[in-house]
Amino acid sequence: MEIFSQVSEEFSTFPCIGLWKEAQILFQQAAARRPEHWLIPVRACESVGGSPDQAIAAMVAIGCAHVGILLVDDMLDGDPRGDFHRIGMPAAANLACAFQAAALHAISQCTQNQAAKLVALNRFNEMFLRTAFGQFLDAQAPADESAYWTVTQTKSSPFFGAALQMGALAGGATLGTAEQLRELGCLYGEMIQIHDDMHDSMESPANPDWIQGRSPLPILFASLVQHPEQKRFLELRQNINEIPALQEAQEILIHSGAISYCADQLIQKFETAQILLNDIPLLNPIPVSLLLDALITPVYKLLEATES
Amino acid sequence: MNMQAFYKQLSNKPSQVHKHRLANLMLVSRTQILDTTKAGTWLIWNAEAPIA
Numbered sequence: 001m002e003i004f005s006q007v008s009e010e011f012s013t014f015p016c017i018g019l020w021k022e023a024q025i026l027f028q029q030a031a032a033r034r035p036e037h038w039l040i041p042v043r044a045c046e047s048v049g050g051s052p053d054q055a056i057a058a059m060v061a062i063g064c065a066h067v068g069i070l071l072v073d074d075m076l077d078g079d080p081r082g083d084f085h086r087i088g089m090p091a092a093a094n095l096a097c098a099f100q101a102a103a104l105h106a107i108s109q110c111t112q113n114q115a116a117k118l119v120a121l122n123r124f125n126e127m128f129l130r131t132a133f134g135q136f137l138d139a140q141a142p143a144d145e146s147a148y149w150t151v152t153q154t155k156s157s158p159f160f161g162a163a164l165q166m167g168a169l170a171g172g173a174t175l176g177t178a179e180q181l182r183e184l185g186c187l188y189g190e191m192i193q194i195h196d197d198m199h200d201s202m203e204s205p206a207n208p209d210w211i212q213g214r215s216p217l218p219i220l221f222a223s224l225v226q227h228p229e230q231k232r233f234l235e236l237r238q239n240i241n242e243i244p245a246l247q248e249a250q251e252i253l254i255h256s257g258a259i260s261y262c263a264d265q266l267i268q269k270f271e272t273a274q275i276l277l278n279d280i281p282l283l284n285p286i287p288v289s290l291l292l293d294a295l296i297t298p299v300y301k302l303l304e305a306t307e308s
Numbered sequence: 309m310n311m312q313a314f315y316k317q318l319s320n321k322p323s324q325v326h327k328h329r330l331a332n333l334m335l336v337s338r339t340q341i342l343d344t345t346k347a348g349t350w351l352i353w354n355a356e357a358p359i360a
Contacts, residue, residue, distance in 0.1 A: 036347070145310055199345035202338050225315045250338050257318045259341060260330040261311050267326075298344040305340070306332035 003052060004031045007038070007059050014102050022087065023098055030067050036294075038063050040160065041167030043287035044181055050171025058166035061106035061124065065159065068099030069131055076139045077208045100128055110170045116178075120169050123182065127162040130154050141214050148220055152193045153186070160189030164288070180280045184288070187273045191266055191295045198262050202250055210240045210249075217265070221258035222249075229256060263299050270296040 001009070008031045017023055031038075041058035045051070071092045074082025084092035107124045111117050134155025142148045164185035168178035197216030200207040209216050215223060222233045229252045236249040253259060273292050277285055309317075318331055 195345045195347070198341055202341045202345075204338075221311045221315075225311050227315060227319075254336060254338070254341070255334045257315050257331075257334055259336070260318060260333040261314050263333055264314060264330055294347055298347065302336065302340060302344045303329045303333070306329060306336060 003042070003056070003059070004034050004038070006056055007031055007063055010056055010060050010106075011064070011102070014105055016098075017102070020098070022091070023095060023102075026067055026071075026083065026095060027063065027099075031063060035063075035066065037066065037160070037163065040163035040185070040291065041170060043291055044164040044167030044173075044185075045171035046287045047181075047282045047284050048168050048171040048173040048177060049283040050167075054172075055110075055167050055170045057106050057110040058163075058170045061103045061110065061166060062159075062163045064099045064103035064106060065124075065128070065162075068096045068103065069135075069159065071096040071099070072132075073135060076135055077212065077214075079208050103128075107166065110166060111172075113169075113172075116169045116175065119175055119178070120166055123165055124162055127158040130158040134158075138214070141212075142220070143215075144224065145220065148215065148217060152190050156193040156196075157186035157189035160192060161185035164188070177281060180276070181288070184273055184276045184280065187269055187276065188291060188295070191269050191273070191292075194262050194266050194269075195295060198259060201253060204243065204246060204250075206240045206246050210237070210246070213237075217262050218253045218258035221261050222253050222256045225256065225258075227256045263303070266296060266299050 008028050011017060011027050011031075012024060038059050041062055042052045042055040045055035045058070071083060073079070075084050075089055075092060082092075087095070104121060104124060107120050108117065110120060131154070134151055134153075137147070137151045138155050142151050161182040162185070165178045165182035168181045169175075173181070194217055197209075198218060200209050201216050201218045208214070209219070219237075222230070223237070233249060233252045233256070236245045236252070239245040240249060270292060277288060277292070282288065317327060318334075
């Protein structure tokens with residue numbers, strides 16, 4: 001059976017889920033999109049010598065966590081794409097709680113090693129706490145660069161760190177190796193957030209980040225750095241729902257150096273991640289290495305394209 | 309290096325190859341950036357294509 005179908009089937013066996021149609025639908029709809037991030041535990045499991053089947057429970061946990069985190073995030077952002085518009089905020093909050101609990105249920109099944117299981121449960125629960133705090137901080141709209149990195153390291157990094165750590169524990173890694181992979185995953189999560197921010201700030205019509213006065217990294221750069229069009233950029237932000245204003249603001253993001261800064265941050269984090277990866281005693285580092293490559297290769301290609 | 313320091317370096321005719329290439333990114337298009345970053349999004353579902 002295909003791995004995402006296995007994950008959906010496993011989820012449907014959880015307590016209460018057989019009777020809870022809305023929870024099943026949300027999970028199945030998400031799994032049908034085959035999110036790449038759900039495969040991160042598999043990559044970690046393979047890198048420590050395990051098989052993909054060993055990582056199914058960890059995949060279910062990451063899938064449940066992803067669905068639950070997204071339900072809450074959409075409500076905090078008022079995102080027009082959020083499921084809460086269809087099912088209502090009370091039901092969405094209820095389901096987010098259920099997905100968090102289901103994720104921990106899945107973690108309790110990801111390894112037979114009792115010490116590893118306890119570490120996995122503690123670390124996964126800690127991930128939820130940190131992510132919730134990060135979402136809270138993000139909703140306050142970070143006003144400077146230091147606050148931005150604090151949000152990134154709480155809202156995004158813990159999820160990806162946990163994804164690699166759970167996969168490693170499921171594959172039989174030592175606690176030390178799994179912890180090293182968690183640290184690498186946190187850095188990977190920062191890179192994902194920078195990608196996310198670059199993408200969101202270039203979308204049209206304006207992404208909710210623009211409309212609600214949030215500051216993804218490129219927008220923060222163009223708002224804070226003293227460049228010739230800083231004043232104009234701040235004016236445009238006031239009318240960002242108008243397409244011409246959005247287009248002009250996006251042009252300023254590009255030629256103020258905001259996108260260049262994001263690319264530089266991605267490259268620096270990639271280089272640090274490579275050093276971390278080289279220090280982890282993995283049987284096969286390639287599956288994890290490919291995760292990092294998938295984020296940095298398009299950036300290098302873009303840099304090369306500018307040479308021609 | 310924070311964003312202020314980075315901007316100073318970038319706007320000061322960067323001589324290093326790496327910084328020169330980063331300065332070239334100030335000339336790319338919005339579409340090129342969207343293409344470059346489409347693989348890395350995570351807090352939206354439309355990052356992945358639903359299976360029919």
